[in-house]
Every structure is written in C-alpha cells, then in structure tokens.
Amino acid sequence: MDHPQLTITLAAEMMRTGKLSCEEYVGALIERAEHHADLNAFTHFEPGSVHAAARHADQNLAAGGALGPLHGIPLAIKDCIDVAGLATTGGTPALQGHVVNRTAPLVQKLEDAGAIVFGKTNMYELAFGITSNNAFAGPVKNPHDLTRSAGGSSSGSAAAVAAGFVPGAIGTDTAGSVRIPASNCGIFGFRSSSGRYDSTGVMPLFPTRDVPGLMTRSVGDLQLLDAVLSGDGSAPSIDLPSLRLGLPGPYFLDELETGVTAAFEDMLAQLKSCGVTIVDAYLPDLARSLHELSGPIRAWELPRSLADYLETSGAGIGFDALIAGIAGPYVREEFAAALREANAEDLAERYRHVVCVALPRFRQKYLDHFKEFELDAIIFPTTPIVATALGEEGDVLVDNQAVSVWRTMRNTVPASFYGAPGLTFPAANSVQGVPVGVEIDGLPGKDRKVLAMAAAMEAMHLR
Numbered sequence: 001m002d003h004p005q006l007t008i009t010l011a012a013e014m015m016r017t018g019k020l021s022c023e024e025y026v027g028a029l030i031e032r033a034e035h036h037a038d039l040n041a042f043t044h045f046e047p048g049s050v051h052a053a054a055r056h057a058d059q060n061l062a063a064g065g066a067l068g069p070l071h072g073i074p075l076a077i078k079d080c081i082d083v084a085g086l087a088t089t090g091g092t093p094a095l096q097g098h099v100v101n102r103t104a105p106l107v108q109k110l111e112d113a114g115a116i117v118f119g120k121t122n123m124y125e126l127a128f129g130i131t132s133n134n135a136f137a138g139p140v141k142n143p144h145d146l147t148r149s150a151g152g153s154s155s156g157s158a159a160a161v162a163a164g165f166v167p168g169a170i171g172t173d174t175a176g177s178v179r180i181p182a183s184n185c186g187i188f189g190f191r192s193s194s195g196r197y198d199s200t201g202v203m204p205l206f207p208t209r210d211v212p213g214l215m216t217r218s219v220g221d222l223q224l225l226d227a228v229l230s231g232d233g234s235a236p237s238i239d240l241p242s243l244r245l246g247l248p249g250p251y252f253l254d255e256l257e258t259g260v261t262a263a264f265e266d267m268l269a270q271l272k273s274c275g276v277t278i279v280d281a282y283l284p285d286l287a288r289s290l291h292e293l294s295g296p297i298r299a300w301e302l303p304r305s306l307a308d309y310l311e312t313s314g315a316g317i318g319f320d321a322l323i324a325g326i327a328g329p330y331v332r333e334e335f336a337a338a339l340r341e342a343n344a345e346d347l348a349e350r351y352r353h354v355v356c357v358a359l360p361r362f363r364q365k366y367l368d369h370f371k372e373f374e375l376d377a378i379i380f381p382t383t384p385i386v387a388t389a390l391g392e393e394g395d396v397l398v399d400n401q402a403v404s405v406w407r408t409m410r411n412t413v414p415a416s417f418y419g420a421p422g423l424t425f426p427a428a429n430s431v432q433g434v435p436v437g438v439e440i441d442g443l444p445g446k447d448r449k450v451l452a453m454a455a456a457m458e459a460m461h462l463r
Contacts, residue, residue, distance in 0.1 A: 008220075025072065026054040026116070036165070045119035080126075082102050082107070086120055091126065092322070119160075121154070121160055155181050168215060168225060169215045180412060184386075188217065191422045204301075204308075222454075236452045297354060377453060380439055381436065386434050388405055425439075
C-alpha cells in the first residue's frame with residue numbers, strides 16, 4: 001500500500017472501517033517526511049507527538065467513540081496559524097519564541113472533526129512574498145525540481161502535500177499564497193470566498209484580502225475540508241457540457257511563458273472536447289483598478305492588523321520590534337514600501353473611500369460581468385510563468401527575456417479583491433519539468449459550485 005499517496009477521503013474511510021490503523025498510516029508519512037527533510041517543508045515537526053495523537057485516534061476507534069469525517073487524518077498547518085502549545089513564528093526571527101495558548105478556530109474545527117496536526121510548515125517570511133525563499137528558516141524546495149521554488153507564501157504546506165508527507169494542508173492566501181505554491185507543486189489549491197472561514201488566530205497582512213486556504217491532491221478532499229470548515233456540504237450537480245467558461249482577456253492571458261501557453265491551450269482543447277463552452281469575456285481596466293485599490297488597503301491595514309494580532313496572541317512584542325527583526329532584505333524593502341504612506345494625513349479618508357465605495361463598485365462589475373456573458377467561471381493559467389529558481393527575488397529569464405519574479409502572482413491577485421473563490425488544478429503538461437496550474441474563479445459565495453466544477457473536470461481526467 002502506498003500510504004503517502006492516499007487521499008484524505010480514502011484514508012479516512014480505511015481507518016474508520018479498520019482496514020488501516022492511524023499509527024500505521026502516520027508512521028509511513030513520518031518516515032517519508034524524515035527521508036525527504038531536505039525539502040525544508042516544516043518549521044515544527046515532532047514525530048513523537050504525532051505518533052501519540054495517532055495512538056489516541058486508534059484507541060478512540062477501538063472504544064467505539066464518535067468518529068468525525070477527518071478521523072485520524074494528519075494535516076500540515078502553515079506557521080502563521082495558531083495552534084495551542086506551538087510557536088507561531090511567521091517564519092521570522094522575532095517570533096521564534098511566540099508559543100501561543102490558543103488554537104485558531106479553523107484548526108479547532110479540523111481537530112474536532114478528527115484531524116491531527118502533523119506539523120507547522122515553512123513559509124515566506126511574514127507571508128509577504130510569492131517565492132519559497134526564507135532568509136531565516138531557509139528555502140522550501142520544489143519536490144519536482146529541488147533547484148526551483150515551491151512558490152509562496154504557503155511554501156511548506158504545498159511541498160508537504162505534493163511530496164506525500166500529508167494528504168492535505170492549510171495555508172493562507174492574500175494575493176495567491178495558496179494558489180501559487182499549489183500550482184508550482186502540482187496539487188489542488190483552493191482560495192475560498194472572503195469571510196467563508198474564520199480567520200481568528202491567523203496572522204494577518206490585509207484582512208480585506210486575507211483568507212485561509214486549502215491544499216490537497218484531489219478535489220474531493222477540498223470538498224471535504226471545505227464542508228468541515230464552512231458547514232456547507234452541498235454538492236451542486238455539474239454537467240460539463242452545460243458549463244460556460246470565460247477567457248478574461250489580456251490581463252490574464254498576455255505575456256505568458258511559452259510552455260504555459262501550450263499547457264493552457266491543451267487544457268482548453270480538452271474542455272471543449274467534453275462539451276464545455278469557452279467564450280471570450282474580456283475584463284477591462286483591471287491593472288488600473290487594482291493599483292488604485294491596493295495602496296490604501298496595504299498602508300492602512302498592515303500595521304494595524306499585525307499590531308492587533310501581536311497583542312491578542314500574547315507575542316510580547318510590538319509591530320515596530322517585529323519589523324525591526326525581519327531577516328530578509330527583500331521583505332524589509334516590501335514592508336517599507338507598504339508602510340510609506342501609513343502616516344499620511346489623508347490615508348483614513350482614502351481607505352474609507354476604497355472600502356466603502358471603490359471596492360464594492362469593483363466587485364459589482366465582476367458580478368455584472370458574469371451576468372453579461374452568462375458565465376459559470378472564468379479560466380486562466382494560475383501563474384504566467386513557471387516555478388522560478390531558488391534564491392531569485394528580482395528579475396528572472398522567461399523565454400530569454402528578463403521579467404520581474406512578481407509576474408508570478410499577476411493572475412491570482414484579482415480574486416482577492418473580488419472576494420471570489422478560486423481553485424487551481426494541475427494541467428496535464430509540465431513545463432521544464434515542473435507543474436503548471438490552471439485556475440477557475442467563480443462568484444463570491446459560490447464556493448461549492450466552483451468545487452463541483454473542478455470535481456467534474458477531474459472526473460473527466462482533464463489533467
């Protein structure tokens with residue numbers, strides 16, 4: 001039995017029916033994680049604690065105790081999410097001793113459903129980047145090519161799932177931090193609608209855009225985790241020939257790496273062969289709108305949200321001490337840029353205008369766009385370029401031209417402003433030996449529909 005490749009759904013069923021013990025299962029995963037420790041996926045990994053939790057799960061089953069839908073399932077948790085008794089470090093030196101006495105409600109829901117915390121995962125420092133380079137904790141390596149980034153900022157969570165250390169993991173997504181590493185590592189990644197999951201006990205960046213996110217090796221597992229966290233277990237019936245997907249225009253589809261274009265076009269051809277209708281549905285003025293929305297949100301929310309988290313989580317340090325201790329020069333530069341206008345006299349008014357006027361107007365245009373083109377979702381390559389080389393933080397060569405590494409996150413950004421659900425799934429073709437992702441974004445609140453659409457695509461072997 002290939003324990004590391006079991007899905008959550010199958011492993012949970014086997015454990016509930018006595019075909020597999022939890023100790024046997026986690027033992028195999030621990031062995032694999034230790035054998036591939038060079039991936040640097042974890043910031044905290046204590047096999048003894050995992051074994052003890054597995055024994056307890058087996059004893060509960062033997063005693064006839066109530067079993068949750070995630071009975072005995074080990075999950076990895078990004079190291080910016082609170083788990084009582086463990087440090088929430090955010091991958092930064094100043095928080096290495098930040099052992100919390102609370103568990104984030106979303107983790108508690110998973111544990112109440114029977115899940116086991118397998119470990120805390122490495123991440124881009126303070127979640128403020130889109131590669132897997134961490135100047136303090138070290139880089140997370142891509143399981144498909146150890147010379148390449150696993151993507152960020154939920155780097156370790158994606159690598160742990162892709163490498164078979166765990167069947168599922170929790171990350172966070174502000175501008176693509178779940179979907180980018182999921183795409184780079186060849187797994188499924190889901191950003192929920194804004195507010196769908198409780199973000200209490202999750203270290204924030206910009207609460208207007210932040211959401212916890214899910215990573216697995218199957219859509220069915222995403223559906224199960226989402227049901228546990230949201231309480232919504234609905235399963236819309238999706239018939240592929242009834243689907244109408246929109247190509248959202250140049251912002252998403254121009255300046256793609258050659259191999260990404262080929263993989264995406266192949267995916268579209270497969271969808272069309274199954275009866276899916278693909279239409280041109282250009283979303284205008286995205287770059288300008290996103291720029292106008294982004295600045296005030298970053299400048300207002302970053303210092304306030306992080307300062308509040310440090311206080312409520314008992315970190316014992318303030319915001320200034322936190323940023324003074326940042327290890328990565330690139331992270332320091334990005335924080336400085338984000339905070340440049342934090343004390344501007346007109347910031348409060350500009351922020352109020354963005355949140356109360358401009359952002360609702362922007363989101364309404366998205367709703368109107370779906371109605372105008374009668375869309376079920378929009379579809380596009382998750383990242384315009386493939387996983388970059390480890391250590392790269394500036395320009396990278398793409399088709400023999402220098403482009404900014406930040407182009408990686410171009411396509412994942414809009415969903416965070418729309419408050420929309422986005423799901424990335426692996427394309428059939430790799431590029432330069434590493435996976436490529438394709439993303440579908442739906443309407444806010446239609447998370448189960450997006451999940452059902454992806455499940456229908458997965459069932460038709462469209463990857």
